[in-house]
Amino acid sequence: MTPNREDYLKLILELGGDRQKVSNKQIVTGLAVAPASVSEMITKLVKEGLVAHTPYQGVQLSETGLATASTLIRKHRLWEVFLVEHLGYSWNEVHDDAEVLEHVTSEKLAQRLSTYMADPQICPHGGMIPRAHETVHEKERQLLTDFAVGDTLRIARVLDERELLDYLVTLNIKLGAIYQITAISPDEGPITIQDTHGTEVAVSYKACSTIFVDQIKGAVD
Ligand SMILES: [Zn+2]
Incomplete structure (x- = not known):
């Protein structure tokens, strides 16, 4: 497509x-x-x-571009939440259907949907859901590629992109999970991260450059 x-x-x-x-x-x-x-x-x-x-x-x-994108993203992400929470979709499955639904959703429907779900604020990928006529300003975050060996990070947001999400699912990487960086390959090679149970996984540089994280200071159990 x-x-x-x-x-x-x-x-x-x-x-x-x-x-x-x-x-x-x-x-x-x-x-x-x-x-x-x-x-x-x-x-x-x-x-x-x-x-x-x-x-x-x-x-x-531009301001017009931001307003247009925000309206689309609001509808898209409201449907994502609905599909995941009420229809049993996983976070890598929602994109295509949410994409279709956003284009046929009136503001009235978006508002009812939002109210029905008690006004969710975050989509299954960690993205912010703006209210009607508001613009999206995602929390400023660094990417997984911005950190060094030894840093501990929480996966806070990922790009809503099908291939990337499928890849993260095969690696069993989840939103909110905490990892420590244990190795970084040179020349934009994979970055190895370890979960809190000690399991290591190598993630491609390309994927890491689309994963937004929060750094965790201090020890993690
Ligand atoms: Zn999303």
């Missing part, structure tokens, strides 16, 4: 494009598309006033 402009806006927001520039490379990784397609879409988004582009640095959402 070719990502459309909405997918781009949502991804740019997920990568922090509300307050900083997101590089083309990050978009290429996040949407699994060719660099040429990304450049082409960015040109369109700039023309439509949805993003601002700075050569060699990346794109940032």
Whole structure:
């Protein structure tokens, strides 16, 4: 499936494009598309006033872009919560259906859905669910790739991307879990992390660059 402009806006927001520039490379990784397609879409988004582009640095959402992305993300994430909590989906299964549902959801339906679930604030991937007419400003967090051997981290948010989530499921990595970094391979090789039971797992650099974490200070039981 070719990502459309909405997918781009949502991804740019997920990568922090509300307050900083997101590089083309990050978009290429996040949407699994060719660099040429990304450049082409960015040109369109700039023309439509949805993003601002700075050569060699990346794109940032305009206010209109942020509002559009926030509305989509609100609907998308409300459905994700519904699918996981009420219909037994796992966090790597929800994307495709939430994607379809978000486009046919009126604001009235989104509001009823939110009220029905007691206004959830976080989606199954750790992303923030904005209220109606509010914009998303995710908590500022560092990526797993920003840390060193010995650091202890909690998985706080992951990109809502199917392949990435499938991969994390095969590694049994879960949101909220705590890990210590035990090895970092050079040249963007895998990063090895160990859970609180002592089980080690090597995670690809690419995946680590889409996992947002909170650092845990002090000892962990
Ligand atoms: Zn999500």
